Amino acid sequence: MRNILLCLFIALFTLTSLAQTKEVLEKKAFNESFNLQQRDSLNGNFNRGEIEVELDGETHYTDYKIISHDLDTTYVDTTLTINKNYKFNYIRKDDFELLPFHNLGQTYTSLGYNFNSNSFLPEMGARAKYFNFKEVEDINYYEVPTPTSELMYRSGMEQGQVLDAFLTVNTAPNFNFSFEYKGLRSLGKYRQSLASFGNFRTTFNYRTKNERYYARGHFVSHDFLNQENGGLTDESIALFEANDENFTDRGRLDVNYTNAENFLVTKRYHLDHNFKVFRGKDSIKSHPSNFKVGHKFTYKTKHYHFDQTAASAIIGDAFTSTIEDESGLRTMDNLAYLELESPLVLGNLRAKANYYSYDHYYNGVVNIGTETIDAQIKGNALSLGAEWNAKVKNFNLRADISSIISGDLEGSNMMAAATYKKDSLLSLSAKINTISKSPNFNFLHNQSDYIEYNWQNTDFKNEEIRNLSFDLKSEKLLNASASITQIDNYTYFDENSKPQQASEAVNYLKVKASKAINFGKFTLDNTVMYQKVAKGEAFFRVPEIVTRNSLFYSNYLFKKKPLYLQTGFTFKYFTKYQMNAYNPLLSEFNLQNDAEYGGYPIVDFFANAQVRRTRIYLKVENITASFTGRNYYAAPLEPYRDLTVRFGLVWNFFI
Helix, strand or coil: CHHHHHHHHHHHHHHHHHHHHHHHHHHCCCCEEECCCEECCCCCCEECCCCCEEECCCCCHHHCEEECCCCCEEECCCCCCHHHHHCCCCCCCCCCCEEECCCCCCCEEECCCCCCCCCCCCCCCCHHHCCCCCCHHHCCEEECCCCEEEEEEEECCCCCEEEEEEEEEEEECCEEEEEEEEEEEECCCCCCCCEEEEEEEEEEEEECCCCCEEEEEEEEEEEEEEEECCCECHHHHHHHHCCCHHHCCHHHCCECCCCEEEEEEEEEEEEEEEEEEEECCCCCCCCCCEEEEEEEEEEEEEEEEEEECCCCCCCCCECCCCEEEEEEEEEEEEEEEEEEEEHHHCEEEEEEEEEEEEEEECCCCEEECCEEECCEEEEEEEEEEEEEEEEECCEEEEEEEEEEEEECCCCEEEEEEEEEEEECCEEEEEEEEEEEECCCHHHHEECCCEHHHCEECCCCCCEEEEEEEEEEEECCCCEEEEEEEEEECCEEECCCCCEEECCCCEEEEEEEEEEEEEECCEEEEEEEEEEEEEECCCCCCCCCEEEEEEEEEEEEECCCCCEEEEEEEEEEEECCECCCEEECCCCEEECCCCCCECCCCEEEEEEEEEECCEEEEEEEECCCCCCCCCCCEEECCEECCCCEEEEEEEEEEEC
16 A cells, blocks of 8 residues: 555656646747657557647757666557567566466566577576566666656556656756656456555666766666465365356455465666767767777665465475575676677677676575575676677678686676668568576575475586577568577476476477558457477477457547547467466476466456547456356466456646
8 A cells, every 4th residue: 555655656746846837837938839750560660649749849859768777768558559568568568478366466477488588697586586587688767848647547456556657857958857657566366466566766867968978777676475275275276267256256266375475576776878988070970980988787685485374395395394485686787898890890899898796695595405595696707898880871780708817606608680671661670699697596596494395406407508599570561570599408397396407408489470450440460470399398398379369440439539449359379288387386386297388368358548648458367257157367377357447547747
């Protein structure tokens, strides 16, 4: 409740600011009316939006900038598209390759995997907690001529909601700051499935007036609390699948345990700044040379807890009658670089050095027979590398190479990519990437009050990942991507939730294509993904086919077009496979060999509307639940959602 109240306070602050400036705005001479533009999800290029926003004649929509971690710039988007419908969830991302658990704020089953990351540094683990986590690369920065805010609300499951409030302001043309708070609380339909989150983010973006010094940074705090029930009991599974009318109230079904919860708290401090030592005068004035010295600093803390008031025999034997598992990770990144931007290198060339330190720790030493589980694993690593970005006519070229040269870890990455862009309607890219990295820390080092969940694997080798990917974006043809991945020493949790390294390589093919077909006011939006595991299918498992098809109607209603409506149905389907099981103690997924899951349709009805800068969303989820059979699961023992009606809105303010 505290999280929601803080969100409401931010929203109230924004509304109060609007009221205070209303009189001033009314005195302004608005003489230009424009439509906010953004890349349309249906045709891939910039199109006129559906709403008109009146701003000062000296202000243009391109002044409302969103700057990504990679310095790509887009603009504030208030349009209503089918892609906005796909992203209207609590993680605010398209979840095509994900299958949510029944309650808002629970984890997801992955229906597909991406191996495009360049990072060769290990993470903490507890990966089931990270679907709503904002990494450094996920943080955007802003530059706006007037205060800009956004309020997002969506109803949850059984006494639940999520509220995301955002505000960004430029106090001067060269300084911007932003605040965002996302609060979530949802009770869920099944027993012991409460989710409660609070995510806070603040950023700043600064440059000197002579544009020689740039600095940007952020602070991000996450806390994720989930009550865990371990799924339905065998008896409850039988009652669920039989559609027993006495148990349509899902709270009556028994679950495996009713006294457990896990909790992840993280904080991150990030600073990225650089100084132009000199700026040359090239004959090509549009591409002046400059030489920069820069520094990036990132400090992260993560704490993971699993608590249970009484140990469960389902999990295993325990040292104590109550379970209080706790682990932590502290990391620090210090990266220094020298960068030359000049036509002589066709773009920019950067040399970099990175010092990384880590401390993965528990409360004390654990002795099990002759085996000792240390209280902490700590160390450091020094890496050197270089990056190159260039543009040659219609080609953009990128390369990145780094390697650890000393320290307690081994790792490296090599990446090369090329993109051909003919115009805004066609682009084709190819990328090759190789990474050698240590497995995550929870594969190497784990302590628990449960006896079988203690290990220290000093003999695990680095995972060796090789990935080749292609992307095509074409308005006339389709959007498509393909990747081939090979992984040596793939690390996973087996059916007993023990960490294992595969002796056999994984060969994984993924092909995805999407195309929208318009006929009058109707649109059929299609996305299909094909996956094949040629080697390693015994421990790396994905559905062969995943498809999503949306048929919807779009049109303005009433005279003078005050309301834009988009309504239709979305069909999603994935083929049966041996889906991984969820382990709430580790917050990880592990293998299971008991049954196959999938092969059922998920049909949702949606009716979305736009009134000026407000988008309103209504969705009826899994409308076919009552007549397709109660065989829909998000993971073993974890049923997917029954028929559910949910609504929400996204509201932008421009002061």
